[in-house]
Amino acid sequence: xxxxxxxxxxxxxxxxxxxxxxxxxxxxxxxxxxxxxxxxxxxxxxxxxxxxxxxxxxxxxxxxxxxxxxxxxxxxxxxxxxxxxxxxxxxxxxxxxxxxxxxxxxxxxxxxxxxxxxxxxxxxxxxxxxxxxxxxxxxxxxxxxxxxxxxxxxxxxxxxxxxxxxxxxxxxxxxxxxxxxxxxxxxxxxxxxxxxxxxxxxxxxxxxxxxxxxxxxxxxxxxxxxxxxxxxxxxxxxxxxxxxxxxxxxxxxxxxxxxxxxxxxxxxxxxxxxxxxxxxxxxxxxxxxxxxxxxxxxxxxxxxxxxxxxxxxxxxxxxxxxxxxxxxxxxxxxxxxxxxxxxxxxxxxxxxxxxxxxxxxxxxxxxxxxxxxxxxxxxxxxxxxxxxxxxxxxxxxxxxxxxxxxxxxxxxxxxxxxxxxxxxxxxxxxxxxxxxxxxxxxxxxxxxxxxxxxxxxxxxxxxxxxxxxxxxxxxxxxxxxxxxxxxxxxxxx
Amino acid sequence: xxxxxxxxxxxxxxxxxxxxxxxxxxxxxxxxxxxxxxxxxxxxxxxxxxxxxxxxxxxxxxxxxxxxxxxxxxxxxxxxxxxxxxxxxxxxxxxxxxxx
Numbered sequence: 250x251x252x253x254x255x256x257x258x259x260x261x262x263x264x265x266x267x268x269x270x271x272x273x274x275x276x277x278x279x280x281x282x283x284x285x286x287x288x289x290x291x292x293x294x295x296x297x298x299x300x301x302x303x304x305x306x307x308x309x310x311x312x313x314x315x316x317x318x319x320x321x322x323x324x325x326x327x328x329x330x331x332x333x334x335x336x337x338x339x340x341x342x343x344x345x346x347x348x349x350x351x352x353x354x355x356x357x358x359x360x361x362x363x364x365x366x367x368x369x370x371x372x373x374x375x376x377x378x379x380x381x382x383x384x385x386x387x388x389x390x391x392x393x394x395x396x397x398x399x400x401x402x403x404x405x406x407x408x409x410x411x412x413x414x415x416x417x418x419x420x421x422x423x424x425x426x427x428x429x430x431x432x433x434x435x436x437x438x439x440x441x442x443x444x445x446x447x448x449x450x451x452x453x454x455x456x457x458x459x460x461x462x463x464x465x466x467x468x469x470x471x472x473x474x475x476x477x478x479x480x481x482x483x484x485x486x487x488x489x490x491x492x493x494x495x496x497x498x499x500x501x502x503x504x505x506x507x508x509x510x511x512x513x514x515x516x517x518x519x520x521x522x523x524x525x526x527x528x529x530x531x532x533x534x535x536x537x538x539x540x541x542x543x544x545x546x547x548x549x550x551x552x553x554x555x556x557x558x559x560x561x562x563x564x565x566x567x568x569x570x571x572x573x574x575x576x577x578x579x580x581x582x583x584x585x586x587x588x589x590x591x592x593x594x595x596x597x598x599x600x601x602x603x604x605x606x607x608x609x610x611x612x613x614x615x616x617x618x619x620x621x622x623x624x625x626x627x628x629x630x631x632x633x634x635x636x637x638x639x640x641x642x643x644x645x646x647x648x649x650x651x652x653x654x655x656x657x658x659x660x661x662x663x664x665x666x667x668x669x670x671x672x673x674x675x676x677x678x679x680x681x682x683x684x685x686x687x688x689x690x691x692x693x694x695x696x697x698x699x700x701x702x703x704x705x706x707x708x709x710x711x712x713x714x715x716x717x718x719x720x721x722x723x724x725x726x727x728x729x730x731x732x733x734x735x736x737x738x739x740x741x742x
Numbered sequence: 743x744x745x746x747x748x749x750x751x752x753x754x755x756x757x758x759x760x761x762x763x764x765x766x767x768x769x770x771x772x773x774x775x776x777x778x779x780x781x782x783x784x785x786x787x788x789x790x791x792x793x794x795x796x797x798x799x800x801x802x803x804x805x806x807x808x809x810x811x812x813x814x815x816x817x818x819x820x821x822x823x824x825x826x827x828x829x830x831x832x833x834x835x836x837x838x839x840x841x842x
Contacts, residue, residue, distance in 0.1 A: 351822035561780040586828035599760035634793030690797030
């Protein structure tokens with residue numbers, strides 16, 4: 250029999266539906282692969298029983314002749330930012346260690362309703378703040394990829410680093426991610442997989458641990474564009490419990506996939522040709538243009554003049570929102586409490602938060618508190634929100650000349666764990682190409698393109714008009730069909 | 743603009759995060775690095791630009807005025823609400839003395 254763990258979402262779902270194998274066999278195969286892969290540290294907790302119970306239900310439904318869901322028989326990894334009923338949900342922080350929600354996030358519930366099961370809760374950067382998966386309280390995630398001829402542990406990207414590592418290592422066929430400023434696309438690029446952040450509002454934020462609410466969006470991470478289309482279809486949809494949820498129909502993205510790009514225009518933003526970008530990245534960008542031209546698209550130059558200001562604007566807006574969102578961790582209602590002897594409520598708050606938050610989280614809360622404080626609000630926060638409006642306007646104007654934008658996902662390939670910790674700013678620069686689409690709320694995807702001289706994967710990014718996930722997926726599919734990306738990490742774990 | 747140790751201590755106090763001297767010292771240059779870098783936003787001409795309020799235009803909805811319109815977010819869930827509290831007592835959240 251084929252190794253079930255080598256299969257993706259579509260193959261597993263269709264195989265279960267046809268009776269080539271049972272959902273239980275699939276769940277058992279992935280549970281075993283997860284158990285063997287502790288060295289990756291991709292999971293904070295594993296939930297093999299959840300995966301088996303979901304599989305048994307799918308097998309029983311099939312035997313009874315019932316309709317099977319979009320994700321029936323597919324076990325997935327769940328980023329530990331989604332609240333899962335009675336299963337520890339930590340956001341990779343100490344302050345939420347032991348927290349067992351009495352509710353289920355909308356997105357995870359929709360996935361279970363579609364027949365998926367849960368292999369476990371995936372590690373991430375603490376509160377999704379980081380680009381290398383080195384800020385988790387539960388330790389770094391190691392990428393399954395290594396440089397050719399080296400044993401040095403590499404970063405799987407962040408913040409969805411457990412998700413990217415698990416999917417690339419074939420210990421999960423797919424995983425959920427969340428993207429605030431690149432946290433789906435950058436780790437997907439680092440590990441040679443696909444990941445799409447939909448239009449802001451497509452996926453409900455209800456039950457997702459909040460980081461920066463005007464930016465946070467959930468999305469799927471998987472090894473093919475088709476698999477992302479299927480899983481996004483199961484995750485998206487209107488939710489009255491999220492005030493920013495889009496009240497519109499979810500298209501059947503899977504059924505409408507079409508890589509024929511004749512009549513489409515692909516914009517190449519000239520400002521993305523930045524200093525410090527690897528030559529290999531620029532080369533893969535050129536390949537990407539050729540692939541899309543081959544698919545029938547016309548390549549046009551576009552300008553996004555405020556690109557260089559997107560990242561600094563993000564590092565005001567996101568920490569400002571985080572400082573407000575994270576005020577809820579007070580040692581009273583859930584999570585950690587640190588109560589030194591003979592102190593009052595205020596000191597308990599301060600002691601709890603000192604013990605419960607990691608360095609990067611504290612840094613961002615302080616920045617956010619500062620830029621929102623009286624006397625500095627206009628100079629920092631209002632100015633950043635104006636610049637954000639300009640970044641969004643740049644995209645609007647560019648989309649008058651093109652249907653989708655092609656750019657690199659990251660300025661470099663993955664880097665060794667521990668190599669970027671000197672200065673927080675150098676880490677932030679990793680998201681320079683990812684953040685503009687986040688600020689504008691646009692659908693954006695990373696697809697694997699090429700391998701660099703070190704044997705590490707490089708991704709290409711597609712950014713679409715609001716609500717046009719289909720255009721993004723279709724262009725991604727055109728790249729996937731031409732890139733022929735079949736490289737995978739050699740198993741060392 | 744840059745921050746000194748006293749300012750960082752003030753911000754940390756506003757954010758309710760206890761920090762000792764060594765931690766404050768370490769934060770000063772890190773925060774200043776970030777603040778100096780974001781200051782480049784000052785060079786952008788924003789004349790006539792409104793600060794962004796919503797990234798995707800959306801209208802606020804009103805739900806029907808009914809009790810427990812959504813059972814997940816409705817009332818009557820005291821046990822669930824208290825289930826993860828570090829010190830729940832008699833159906834309440836327990837906290838240390840608030841008034842001296």
